[in-house]
Amino acid sequence: MTGTTLDELRMIVAIEQHGSLTGAAEALGVTQQAVSQRMRALERRWGLALFARSARGTRLTDQGTLVAEWAATLVGQADAFDSAVGSLRSDRAAHVRVGASLTIAEHLVPGWLVTYAADPSAAHVELTAVNSVTVAARVRAGKDDLGFVESPDLPEGLASYVFMKDEVVLVVAPDHPWAKRTSVSPAEVARTPLVSREEGSGTRLAMERALEIVVGAGAVVAPAAELSTTAAVRGTILAGGGVGALSARAVRDDLDAGRLRRVQIDGPAAVRPFAAVWNPQRRLAPGAARILEIASASA
Template identity: 50%
Template sequence: MTDLVGLRILVAIDSAGGISAAARTLGLSQQAVSQRVRALEREVGAHLVERSSRGSALTVTGRLVATWAADVVEAATRFDVAVASLHGPGAAPLRVAASLTVAEYLLPGWLVRLRAGESAGAREVELTAVNSAGVLELVRDGSHDVGFVETPHLPDDVSARTLGHDELVVVVGPRHAWARRRTPLRAAELAATALVTRETGSGTRAALEEALTRHLGLAPSDLPRPAAQLPTTAAVRATVALGTSPAVLSALAVRDAIADGSLVRVPVVDLHLSRPLSVVWSRDLPRVPAAARALMDVIAADLP
Protein backbone atom coordinates (compact mmCIF):
# COMPACT_ATOMS: atom_id res chain seq x y z
CA MET A 1 0.00 0.00 0.00
CA THR A 2 1.32 3.48 -0.89
CA ASP A 3 2.73 5.42 2.11
CA LEU A 4 -0.03 7.80 3.28
CA VAL A 5 2.45 10.03 5.13
CA GLY A 6 4.46 10.32 1.93
CA LEU A 7 1.34 11.33 0.04
CA ARG A 8 0.54 13.99 2.66
CA ILE A 9 4.06 15.35 2.25
CA LEU A 10 3.79 15.41 -1.55
CA VAL A 11 0.52 17.35 -1.33
CA ALA A 12 2.16 19.78 1.11
CA ILE A 13 5.09 20.32 -1.27
CA ASP A 14 2.64 21.06 -4.07
CA SER A 15 0.67 23.60 -2.02
CA ALA A 16 3.65 25.18 -0.21
CA GLY A 17 5.91 25.40 -3.26
CA GLY A 18 8.91 23.36 -2.14
CA ILE A 19 10.43 20.98 0.38
CA SER A 20 11.57 23.68 2.83
CA ALA A 21 8.16 25.37 2.96
CA ALA A 22 6.38 22.02 3.24
CA ALA A 23 8.64 20.99 6.13
CA ARG A 24 7.77 24.20 8.00
CA THR A 25 4.06 23.70 7.37
CA LEU A 26 4.13 20.10 8.60
CA GLY A 27 6.45 20.76 11.53
CA LEU A 28 9.03 18.29 10.21
CA SER A 29 12.72 18.57 9.42
CA GLN A 30 13.77 18.97 5.79
CA GLN A 31 15.73 15.75 6.13
CA ALA A 32 12.63 13.81 7.21
CA VAL A 33 10.60 15.26 4.33
CA SER A 34 13.34 14.43 1.80
CA GLN A 35 13.59 10.86 3.08
CA ARG A 36 9.84 10.36 2.70
CA VAL A 37 9.92 11.81 -0.81
CA ARG A 38 12.72 9.46 -1.87
CA ALA A 39 10.84 6.49 -0.43
CA LEU A 40 7.70 7.53 -2.31
CA GLU A 41 9.68 7.94 -5.54
CA ARG A 42 11.00 4.39 -5.17
CA GLU A 43 7.49 3.10 -4.53
CA VAL A 44 5.93 4.99 -7.44
CA GLY A 45 8.88 4.32 -9.73
CA ALA A 46 9.13 7.90 -10.94
CA HIS A 47 11.02 11.12 -10.23
CA LEU A 48 8.62 13.39 -8.31
CA VAL A 49 10.71 16.32 -7.05
CA GLU A 50 13.31 18.33 -8.95
CA ARG A 51 16.07 19.83 -6.79
CA SER A 52 18.31 22.69 -7.87
CA SER A 53 20.38 25.52 -6.40
CA ARG A 54 17.22 27.66 -6.45
CA GLY A 55 15.23 25.21 -4.35
CA SER A 56 12.89 22.34 -5.10
CA ALA A 57 9.70 21.87 -7.08
CA LEU A 58 7.50 19.03 -8.25
CA THR A 59 8.18 17.52 -11.64
CA VAL A 60 5.35 17.17 -14.15
CA THR A 61 4.83 13.62 -12.88
CA GLY A 62 5.05 14.86 -9.30
CA ARG A 63 2.27 17.39 -9.87
CA LEU A 64 0.12 14.68 -11.43
CA VAL A 65 0.68 12.30 -8.50
CA ALA A 66 0.04 15.15 -6.02
CA THR A 67 -3.32 15.83 -7.68
CA TRP A 68 -4.30 12.19 -7.26
CA ALA A 69 -2.89 12.10 -3.73
CA ALA A 70 -4.96 15.11 -2.62
CA ASP A 71 -8.14 13.06 -2.93
CA VAL A 72 -6.60 10.20 -0.95
CA VAL A 73 -5.36 12.52 1.81
CA GLU A 74 -8.75 14.24 2.07
CA ALA A 75 -10.51 10.88 2.32
CA ALA A 76 -8.06 9.73 5.01
CA THR A 77 -8.76 12.88 7.03
CA ARG A 78 -12.51 12.31 6.77
CA PHE A 79 -11.95 8.72 7.89
CA ASP A 80 -9.98 9.88 10.97
CA VAL A 81 -12.76 12.27 11.95
CA ALA A 82 -15.44 9.65 11.40
CA VAL A 83 -13.61 7.08 13.52
CA ALA A 84 -13.20 9.64 16.30
CA SER A 85 -16.93 10.32 16.20
CA LEU A 86 -17.68 6.63 16.82
CA HIS A 87 -16.15 6.93 20.26
CA GLY A 88 -17.66 10.25 21.30
CA PRO A 89 -17.38 11.20 24.97
CA GLY A 90 -16.12 7.73 25.88
CA ALA A 91 -12.93 8.12 23.85
CA ALA A 92 -9.64 9.06 25.45
CA PRO A 93 -9.70 12.83 25.98
CA LEU A 94 -7.60 15.18 23.88
CA ARG A 95 -4.99 16.48 26.33
CA VAL A 96 -4.25 20.13 25.59
CA ALA A 97 -1.71 22.35 27.33
CA ALA A 98 -2.05 26.08 26.69
CA SER A 99 -0.27 29.21 27.81
CA LEU A 100 -2.27 31.25 30.30
CA THR A 101 -3.22 33.97 27.81
CA VAL A 102 -4.45 31.39 25.31
CA ALA A 103 -6.32 29.41 27.98
CA GLU A 104 -7.97 32.46 29.56
CA TYR A 105 -9.00 34.48 26.51
CA LEU A 106 -8.73 32.48 23.28
CA LEU A 107 -9.22 28.75 23.73
CA PRO A 108 -12.79 28.89 25.14
CA GLY A 109 -14.10 30.52 21.95
CA TRP A 110 -12.14 28.13 19.75
CA LEU A 111 -13.55 25.11 21.58
CA VAL A 112 -17.10 26.45 21.17
CA ARG A 113 -16.56 26.79 17.42
CA LEU A 114 -14.99 23.34 17.29
CA ARG A 115 -18.03 21.81 19.00
CA ALA A 116 -20.41 23.76 16.77
CA GLY A 117 -18.75 22.26 13.71
CA GLU A 118 -18.79 18.78 15.29
CA SER A 119 -15.53 18.15 13.49
CA ALA A 120 -13.88 16.35 16.41
CA GLY A 121 -16.65 13.88 17.17
CA ALA A 122 -17.51 15.50 20.52
CA ARG A 123 -14.23 14.24 21.95
CA GLU A 124 -13.61 15.51 25.47
CA VAL A 125 -10.83 18.06 25.89
CA GLU A 126 -8.70 18.15 29.05
CA LEU A 127 -6.99 21.54 29.41
CA THR A 128 -3.94 22.41 31.48
CA ALA A 129 -3.06 26.12 31.71
CA VAL A 130 0.57 27.02 32.45
CA ASN A 131 3.06 29.50 31.03
CA SER A 132 4.73 28.84 27.67
CA ALA A 133 7.78 27.20 29.24
CA GLY A 134 5.49 24.84 31.14
CA VAL A 135 3.56 23.97 27.98
CA LEU A 136 6.76 22.86 26.28
CA GLU A 137 7.65 20.61 29.22
CA LEU A 138 4.21 18.94 29.21
CA VAL A 139 4.49 18.23 25.48
CA ARG A 140 8.04 16.94 25.77
CA ASP A 141 7.21 14.45 28.51
CA GLY A 142 4.27 13.03 26.52
CA SER A 143 1.63 13.82 29.14
CA HIS A 144 -0.23 16.11 26.69
CA ASP A 145 -1.07 15.59 23.02
CA VAL A 146 -0.59 19.19 21.89
CA GLY A 147 0.25 22.58 23.33
CA PHE A 148 -0.45 26.17 22.32
CA VAL A 149 2.18 28.84 22.99
CA GLU A 150 2.87 32.40 21.93
CA THR A 151 6.60 32.66 22.38
CA PRO A 152 8.99 34.04 19.72
CA HIS A 153 11.45 31.12 19.76
CA LEU A 154 10.70 27.40 19.97
CA PRO A 155 13.21 24.65 20.81
CA ASP A 156 14.26 22.11 18.20
CA ASP A 157 13.18 19.11 20.28
CA VAL A 158 9.44 19.59 19.63
CA SER A 159 7.43 19.66 16.41
CA ALA A 160 5.65 22.94 15.77
CA ARG A 161 3.41 24.79 13.36
CA THR A 162 2.70 28.53 13.44
CA LEU A 163 -1.06 29.15 13.25
CA GLY A 164 -1.13 32.95 13.24
CA HIS A 165 0.10 36.06 15.04
CA ASP A 166 -1.11 37.91 18.12
CA GLU A 167 -0.57 41.66 18.46
CA LEU A 168 0.76 43.05 21.74
CA VAL A 169 -0.43 46.47 22.93
CA VAL A 170 0.55 48.93 25.65
CA VAL A 171 -2.31 49.59 28.09
CA VAL A 172 -2.73 51.85 31.12
CA GLY A 173 -5.48 52.63 33.59
CA PRO A 174 -7.73 55.61 32.80
CA ARG A 175 -6.05 57.72 35.54
CA HIS A 176 -2.52 57.11 34.26
CA ALA A 177 -0.75 60.09 32.66
CA TRP A 178 -0.22 58.14 29.43
CA ALA A 179 -4.00 57.86 29.00
CA ARG A 180 -4.08 61.61 28.26
CA ARG A 181 -0.69 62.08 26.63
CA ARG A 182 -0.46 64.15 23.46
CA THR A 183 3.08 63.19 22.42
CA PRO A 184 3.73 59.81 20.78
CA LEU A 185 5.07 56.95 22.90
CA ARG A 186 8.35 55.63 21.57
CA ALA A 187 10.10 52.32 22.18
CA ALA A 188 12.93 53.95 24.15
CA GLU A 189 10.50 55.43 26.69
CA LEU A 190 8.65 52.13 26.96
CA ALA A 191 11.93 50.28 27.54
CA ALA A 192 12.86 52.70 30.34
CA THR A 193 9.52 52.29 32.14
CA ALA A 194 8.86 49.80 34.93
CA LEU A 195 5.92 47.70 33.75
CA VAL A 196 3.49 45.31 35.36
CA THR A 197 4.54 42.00 33.79
CA ARG A 198 3.96 38.28 33.84
CA GLU A 199 6.51 35.94 35.38
CA THR A 200 9.72 34.73 33.72
CA GLY A 201 8.77 31.95 31.29
CA SER A 202 5.70 33.80 30.01
CA GLY A 203 5.49 34.06 26.22
CA THR A 204 4.11 37.60 26.48
CA ARG A 205 7.05 38.78 28.55
CA ALA A 206 9.60 36.98 26.36
CA ALA A 207 8.18 38.52 23.17
CA LEU A 208 8.18 42.03 24.66
CA GLU A 209 11.73 41.81 26.02
CA GLU A 210 13.07 40.43 22.75
CA ALA A 211 11.35 43.13 20.68
CA LEU A 212 12.68 45.96 22.86
CA THR A 213 16.24 44.68 23.15
CA ARG A 214 16.49 43.90 19.43
CA HIS A 215 14.99 47.24 18.34
CA LEU A 216 17.08 49.37 20.70
CA GLY A 217 20.28 47.30 20.80
CA LEU A 218 19.96 46.65 24.54
CA ALA A 219 20.82 43.70 26.73
CA PRO A 220 17.98 42.16 28.78
CA SER A 221 19.76 43.40 31.92
CA ASP A 222 19.37 46.98 30.65
CA LEU A 223 15.59 46.81 31.12
CA PRO A 224 14.24 48.04 34.48
CA ARG A 225 12.89 45.67 37.10
CA PRO A 226 9.12 45.17 36.77
CA ALA A 227 6.84 47.38 38.83
CA ALA A 228 5.03 44.15 39.67
CA GLN A 229 5.34 40.55 38.50
CA LEU A 230 2.08 38.58 38.46
CA PRO A 231 1.15 35.00 37.51
CA THR A 232 -1.82 35.58 35.17
CA THR A 233 -2.98 37.98 32.48
CA ALA A 234 -6.16 38.66 34.48
CA ALA A 235 -4.09 39.76 37.47
CA VAL A 236 -1.99 42.08 35.29
CA ARG A 237 -5.14 43.60 33.76
CA ALA A 238 -6.71 44.28 37.15
CA THR A 239 -3.53 45.79 38.58
CA VAL A 240 -3.04 48.12 35.61
CA ALA A 241 -6.68 49.24 35.64
CA LEU A 242 -6.42 50.30 39.29
CA GLY A 243 -2.76 51.28 39.54
CA THR A 244 -0.15 53.64 38.17
CA SER A 245 2.00 51.39 35.96
CA PRO A 246 1.53 50.33 32.32
CA ALA A 247 1.60 46.81 30.90
CA VAL A 248 2.01 45.16 27.51
CA LEU A 249 -0.60 42.47 26.86
CA SER A 250 -2.25 40.54 24.06
CA ALA A 251 -4.66 42.74 22.11
CA LEU A 252 -7.12 39.84 22.16
CA ALA A 253 -6.93 39.68 25.96
CA VAL A 254 -7.71 43.36 26.53
CA ARG A 255 -10.12 44.26 23.72
CA ASP A 256 -13.16 44.13 26.02
CA ALA A 257 -11.44 46.25 28.69
CA ILE A 258 -10.42 48.83 26.08
CA ALA A 259 -13.98 48.89 24.74
CA ASP A 260 -15.52 49.54 28.17
CA GLY A 261 -12.90 52.15 29.16
CA SER A 262 -11.34 50.29 32.07
CA LEU A 263 -8.05 50.21 30.12
CA VAL A 264 -6.66 52.70 27.61
CA ARG A 265 -4.48 51.64 24.69
CA VAL A 266 -1.32 53.71 24.11
CA PRO A 267 0.10 53.35 20.57
CA VAL A 268 3.87 52.95 20.14
CA VAL A 269 4.87 54.86 17.02
CA ASP A 270 8.23 53.26 16.20
CA LEU A 271 7.77 49.59 17.15
CA HIS A 272 5.23 46.97 16.12
CA LEU A 273 4.79 44.38 18.86
CA SER A 274 3.53 40.93 17.92
CA ARG A 275 4.37 37.29 18.54
CA PRO A 276 3.58 34.02 16.74
CA LEU A 277 0.95 31.68 18.13
CA SER A 278 2.08 28.11 17.55
CA VAL A 279 0.89 24.59 18.18
CA VAL A 280 3.55 22.19 19.48
CA TRP A 281 3.63 18.44 19.89
CA SER A 282 6.13 15.73 20.79
CA ARG A 283 8.51 14.56 18.09
CA ASP A 284 7.79 11.03 19.33
CA LEU A 285 4.21 11.25 18.02
CA PRO A 286 3.91 9.89 14.44
CA ARG A 287 1.12 12.38 13.76
CA VAL A 288 -1.11 14.89 15.52
CA PRO A 289 -4.47 13.39 16.67
CA ALA A 290 -7.43 14.07 14.37
CA ALA A 291 -9.22 16.12 17.04
CA ALA A 292 -6.14 18.32 17.46
CA ARG A 293 -5.89 18.89 13.70
CA ALA A 294 -9.52 20.00 13.65
CA LEU A 295 -8.83 22.44 16.50
CA MET A 296 -5.78 23.76 14.65
CA ASP A 297 -7.97 24.49 11.62
CA VAL A 298 -10.42 26.48 13.78
CA ILE A 299 -7.57 28.53 15.27
CA ALA A 300 -5.87 29.22 11.94
CA ALA A 301 -9.16 30.54 10.55
CA ASP A 302 -9.56 32.91 13.54
CA LEU A 303 -6.07 34.44 13.69
CA PRO A 304 -4.55 37.05 11.36
Protein backbone atom coordinates in the same frame (compact mmCIF):
# COMPACT_ATOMS: atom_id res chain seq x y z
CA MET B 1 -34.35 46.07 38.09
CA THR B 2 -34.37 42.27 38.30
CA GLY B 3 -31.48 40.68 36.43
CA THR B 4 -32.17 39.01 33.11
CA THR B 5 -31.74 35.23 33.14
CA LEU B 6 -30.00 33.12 30.54
CA ASP B 7 -33.25 31.18 30.01
CA GLU B 8 -35.00 34.42 29.02
CA LEU B 9 -32.25 35.25 26.55
CA ARG B 10 -32.49 31.74 25.06
CA MET B 11 -36.23 32.28 24.59
CA ILE B 12 -35.70 35.55 22.70
CA VAL B 13 -33.09 33.90 20.48
CA ALA B 14 -35.37 30.93 19.82
CA ILE B 15 -38.27 33.23 18.84
CA GLU B 16 -36.03 35.06 16.37
CA GLN B 17 -34.71 31.77 14.95
CA HIS B 18 -38.06 29.97 14.65
CA GLY B 19 -40.27 32.93 13.79
CA SER B 20 -42.97 32.42 16.41
CA LEU B 21 -43.67 31.80 20.09
CA THR B 22 -44.97 28.34 19.24
CA GLY B 23 -41.86 27.39 17.30
CA ALA B 24 -39.63 28.67 20.10
CA ALA B 25 -41.63 26.74 22.70
CA GLU B 26 -41.31 23.51 20.73
CA ALA B 27 -37.56 24.00 20.28
CA LEU B 28 -37.04 24.69 23.98
CA GLY B 29 -39.37 21.94 25.21
CA VAL B 30 -41.72 24.26 27.10
CA THR B 31 -45.30 25.45 26.61
CA GLN B 32 -46.21 28.35 24.36
CA GLN B 33 -47.94 29.95 27.36
CA ALA B 34 -44.69 29.83 29.38
CA VAL B 35 -42.78 31.61 26.60
CA SER B 36 -45.53 34.23 26.20
CA GLN B 37 -45.63 34.97 29.93
CA ARG B 38 -41.85 35.33 30.22
CA MET B 39 -41.70 37.65 27.22
CA ARG B 40 -44.50 39.89 28.54
CA ALA B 41 -42.67 40.08 31.85
CA LEU B 42 -39.49 41.13 30.03
CA GLU B 43 -41.32 43.86 28.13
CA ARG B 44 -42.71 45.26 31.40
CA ARG B 45 -39.35 45.05 33.14
CA TRP B 46 -37.40 46.73 30.33
CA GLY B 47 -40.13 49.14 29.23
CA LEU B 48 -39.69 48.03 25.62
CA ALA B 49 -42.09 46.73 22.99
CA LEU B 50 -40.26 43.60 21.88
CA PHE B 51 -43.20 42.04 20.01
CA ALA B 52 -45.97 43.15 17.65
CA ARG B 53 -49.06 41.07 18.38
CA SER B 54 -51.92 40.62 15.95
CA ALA B 55 -54.61 38.08 15.00
CA ARG B 56 -52.10 36.46 12.65
CA GLY B 57 -49.53 35.85 15.42
CA THR B 58 -46.61 37.47 17.21
CA ARG B 59 -43.45 38.84 15.59
CA LEU B 60 -40.40 40.72 16.84
CA THR B 61 -40.34 44.50 16.52
CA ASP B 62 -37.21 46.26 15.31
CA GLN B 63 -36.20 46.72 18.93
CA GLY B 64 -36.94 43.06 19.61
CA THR B 65 -34.79 41.96 16.66
CA LEU B 66 -31.87 44.05 17.94
CA VAL B 67 -32.26 42.61 21.46
CA ALA B 68 -32.36 39.08 19.98
CA GLU B 69 -29.06 39.72 18.18
CA TRP B 70 -27.44 40.89 21.43
CA ALA B 71 -28.94 37.92 23.26
CA ALA B 72 -27.49 35.49 20.69
CA THR B 73 -24.00 36.84 21.39
CA LEU B 74 -24.41 36.36 25.16
CA VAL B 75 -25.92 32.88 24.78
CA GLY B 76 -23.00 31.87 22.54
CA GLN B 77 -20.53 33.15 25.12
CA ALA B 78 -22.31 31.25 27.89
CA ASP B 79 -22.19 28.04 25.85
CA ALA B 80 -18.48 28.58 25.20
CA PHE B 81 -17.93 29.12 28.93
CA ASP B 82 -19.75 25.88 29.80
CA SER B 83 -17.68 23.99 27.25
CA ALA B 84 -14.41 25.46 28.54
CA VAL B 85 -15.26 24.66 32.16
CA GLY B 86 -16.26 21.14 31.15
CA SER B 87 -12.89 20.68 29.48
CA LEU B 88 -11.19 20.98 32.87
CA ARG B 89 -12.64 17.65 33.97
CA SER B 90 -10.43 14.66 33.24
CA ASP B 91 -12.48 11.80 34.63
CA ARG B 92 -13.38 10.24 31.28
CA ALA B 93 -11.31 7.44 29.79
CA ALA B 94 -11.13 8.89 26.26
CA HIS B 95 -9.72 12.39 26.18
CA VAL B 96 -7.37 14.69 24.34
CA ARG B 97 -4.79 16.52 26.44
CA VAL B 98 -4.22 20.13 25.37
CA GLY B 99 -1.90 22.71 26.92
CA ALA B 100 -2.39 26.38 26.10
CA SER B 101 -0.68 29.60 27.11
CA LEU B 102 -2.98 31.93 29.02
CA THR B 103 -3.96 34.45 26.34
CA ILE B 104 -4.86 31.66 23.94
CA ALA B 105 -6.60 29.65 26.67
CA GLU B 106 -8.71 32.61 27.76
CA HIS B 107 -9.61 34.19 24.43
CA LEU B 108 -9.46 31.50 21.72
CA VAL B 109 -9.73 27.99 23.14
CA PRO B 110 -13.36 28.30 24.39
CA GLY B 111 -14.64 28.94 20.86
CA TRP B 112 -12.55 26.09 19.45
CA LEU B 113 -13.95 23.68 22.03
CA VAL B 114 -17.54 24.63 21.21
CA THR B 115 -16.87 23.81 17.55
CA TYR B 116 -15.06 20.58 18.42
CA ALA B 117 -17.77 19.43 20.85
CA ALA B 118 -20.36 19.65 18.04
CA ASP B 119 -18.69 16.63 16.40
CA PRO B 120 -20.54 13.45 17.54
CA SER B 121 -17.23 11.58 17.73
CA ALA B 122 -15.47 14.28 19.78
CA ALA B 123 -13.31 13.01 22.63
CA HIS B 124 -13.22 14.70 26.03
CA VAL B 125 -10.68 17.54 26.17
CA GLU B 126 -8.41 17.96 29.19
CA LEU B 127 -7.14 21.56 29.12
CA THR B 128 -4.15 22.89 31.07
CA ALA B 129 -3.58 26.68 30.99
CA VAL B 130 0.02 27.69 31.78
CA ASN B 131 2.71 29.92 30.27
CA SER B 132 4.37 29.17 26.93
CA VAL B 133 7.57 27.68 28.37
CA THR B 134 5.57 25.27 30.53
CA VAL B 135 3.33 24.29 27.61
CA ALA B 136 6.40 23.30 25.58
CA ALA B 137 7.82 21.34 28.51
CA ARG B 138 4.54 19.46 28.97
CA VAL B 139 4.39 18.53 25.28
CA ARG B 140 8.02 17.31 25.33
CA ALA B 141 7.29 15.21 28.43
CA GLY B 142 4.22 13.64 26.82
CA LYS B 143 1.82 15.20 29.34
CA ASP B 144 -0.07 16.99 26.56
CA ASP B 145 -0.89 15.75 23.05
CA LEU B 146 -1.03 19.26 21.61
CA GLY B 147 0.14 22.65 22.83
CA PHE B 148 -0.54 26.27 21.93
CA VAL B 149 2.16 28.87 22.64
CA GLU B 150 2.53 32.62 22.12
CA SER B 151 6.27 33.20 22.44
CA PRO B 152 8.47 35.01 19.88
CA ASP B 153 10.76 31.96 19.99
CA LEU B 154 9.20 28.71 18.81
CA PRO B 155 10.18 25.79 21.08
CA GLU B 156 13.11 23.68 19.96
CA GLY B 157 12.63 20.00 19.29
CA LEU B 158 8.90 20.28 18.61
CA ALA B 159 6.90 20.42 15.42
CA SER B 160 5.14 23.76 15.12
CA TYR B 161 2.55 25.53 13.02
CA VAL B 162 1.96 29.31 13.25
CA PHE B 163 -1.74 29.93 12.75
CA MET B 164 -2.09 33.56 13.84
CA LYS B 165 -0.19 36.73 14.78
CA ASP B 166 -0.85 38.77 17.92
CA GLU B 167 0.32 42.18 19.13
CA VAL B 168 1.35 42.98 22.70
CA VAL B 169 0.43 46.56 23.61
CA LEU B 170 1.29 48.95 26.42
CA VAL B 171 -1.73 50.04 28.52
CA VAL B 172 -2.42 52.34 31.49
CA ALA B 173 -5.42 53.51 33.51
CA PRO B 174 -7.12 56.69 32.21
CA ASP B 175 -5.71 58.82 35.06
CA HIS B 176 -2.09 57.70 34.51
CA PRO B 177 0.22 60.49 33.26
CA TRP B 178 1.05 58.50 30.13
CA ALA B 179 -2.63 58.34 29.15
CA LYS B 180 -2.44 61.94 27.89
CA ARG B 181 0.71 61.42 25.83
CA THR B 182 0.63 60.71 22.12
CA SER B 183 3.59 58.31 22.41
CA VAL B 184 6.60 57.32 24.52
CA SER B 185 10.08 56.31 23.45
CA PRO B 186 11.32 52.72 23.71
CA ALA B 187 14.12 53.93 25.99
CA GLU B 188 11.64 55.46 28.43
CA VAL B 189 9.57 52.28 28.47
CA ALA B 190 12.70 50.17 28.95
CA ARG B 191 13.68 52.03 32.11
CA THR B 192 10.12 51.99 33.50
CA PRO B 193 9.28 49.00 35.74
CA LEU B 194 6.19 47.40 34.18
CA VAL B 195 3.44 45.33 35.69
CA SER B 196 4.26 42.09 33.94
CA ARG B 197 3.67 38.38 33.62
CA GLU B 198 6.21 35.95 35.07
CA GLU B 199 9.34 34.71 33.30
CA GLY B 200 8.42 32.15 30.65
CA SER B 201 5.42 34.19 29.52
CA GLY B 202 5.25 34.87 25.79
CA THR B 203 3.51 38.19 26.47
CA ARG B 204 6.41 39.45 28.58
CA LEU B 205 9.08 38.15 26.23
CA ALA B 206 7.45 39.74 23.18
CA MET B 207 7.48 43.23 24.74
CA GLU B 208 11.02 42.86 26.09
CA ARG B 209 12.28 41.62 22.73
CA ALA B 210 10.66 44.56 20.87
CA LEU B 211 12.24 47.08 23.27
CA GLU B 212 15.68 45.45 23.06
CA ILE B 213 15.68 45.79 19.28
CA VAL B 214 15.89 49.56 19.79
CA VAL B 215 17.56 50.10 23.18
CA GLY B 216 19.85 47.06 23.25
CA ALA B 217 19.94 43.74 25.05
CA GLY B 218 19.84 43.92 28.83
CA ALA B 219 18.53 47.50 28.90
CA VAL B 220 15.02 46.59 30.10
CA VAL B 221 14.66 47.05 33.87
CA ALA B 222 13.09 44.46 36.15
CA PRO B 223 9.27 44.50 36.39
CA ALA B 224 7.44 46.43 39.08
CA ALA B 225 5.40 43.29 39.71
CA GLU B 226 5.41 39.77 38.28
CA LEU B 227 1.95 38.22 38.13
CA SER B 228 1.02 34.74 36.96
CA THR B 229 -2.17 35.50 35.03
CA THR B 230 -3.34 37.95 32.39
CA ALA B 231 -6.35 38.78 34.59
CA ALA B 232 -4.08 39.76 37.49
CA VAL B 233 -1.98 42.08 35.31
CA ARG B 234 -5.11 43.64 33.81
CA GLY B 235 -6.72 44.09 37.24
CA THR B 236 -3.62 45.75 38.67
CA ILE B 237 -3.43 48.22 35.79
CA LEU B 238 -7.18 48.98 36.02
CA ALA B 239 -6.68 49.74 39.71
CA GLY B 240 -4.01 52.32 38.83
CA GLY B 241 -1.05 50.05 39.57
CA GLY B 242 1.16 51.38 36.78
CA VAL B 243 2.05 50.52 33.20
CA GLY B 244 1.59 47.02 31.78
CA ALA B 245 1.99 45.01 28.60
CA LEU B 246 -0.83 42.72 27.49
CA SER B 247 -2.18 41.11 24.37
CA ALA B 248 -4.38 43.45 22.36
CA ARG B 249 -6.98 40.69 22.44
CA ALA B 250 -7.01 40.63 26.25
CA VAL B 251 -7.72 44.36 26.61
CA ARG B 252 -9.85 45.00 23.52
CA ASP B 253 -13.07 45.51 25.48
CA ASP B 254 -11.34 47.70 28.08
CA LEU B 255 -9.88 49.92 25.37
CA ASP B 256 -13.22 50.20 23.56
CA ALA B 257 -14.99 51.11 26.83
CA GLY B 258 -12.30 53.60 27.89
CA ARG B 259 -11.38 51.69 31.04
CA LEU B 260 -7.79 51.46 29.79
CA ARG B 261 -5.73 53.60 27.41
CA ARG B 262 -3.20 52.29 24.92
CA VAL B 263 0.18 54.01 24.93
CA GLN B 264 1.90 54.12 21.54
CA ILE B 265 5.61 53.26 21.47
CA ASP B 266 7.92 54.95 18.95
CA GLY B 267 9.41 51.80 17.52
CA PRO B 268 8.64 48.37 16.11
CA ALA B 269 5.42 46.72 17.24
CA ALA B 270 5.65 43.84 19.70
CA VAL B 271 4.21 41.17 17.42
CA ARG B 272 4.45 37.48 18.30
CA PRO B 273 3.19 34.28 16.71
CA PHE B 274 0.41 32.09 18.05
CA ALA B 275 1.59 28.57 17.27
CA ALA B 276 0.51 24.98 17.79
CA VAL B 277 3.27 22.59 18.91
CA TRP B 278 3.46 18.81 19.19
CA ASN B 279 5.97 16.00 19.42
CA PRO B 280 7.10 15.18 15.86
CA GLN B 281 7.88 11.59 16.88
CA ARG B 282 4.27 10.92 17.85
CA ARG B 283 1.35 10.93 15.50
CA LEU B 284 -1.33 13.41 16.52
CA ALA B 285 -4.43 11.70 17.87
CA PRO B 286 -7.56 12.33 15.76
CA GLY B 287 -9.01 14.66 18.41
CA ALA B 288 -5.82 16.71 18.64
CA ALA B 289 -5.58 16.91 14.86
CA ARG B 290 -9.19 18.13 14.67
CA ILE B 291 -8.61 20.84 17.29
CA LEU B 292 -5.52 21.99 15.35
CA GLU B 293 -7.65 22.14 12.20
CA ILE B 294 -10.27 24.25 13.99
CA ALA B 295 -7.59 26.61 15.36
CA SER B 296 -6.13 27.05 11.89
CA ALA B 297 -9.54 27.72 10.35
CA SER B 298 -10.34 30.32 13.04
CA ALA B 299 -7.46 32.48 11.84
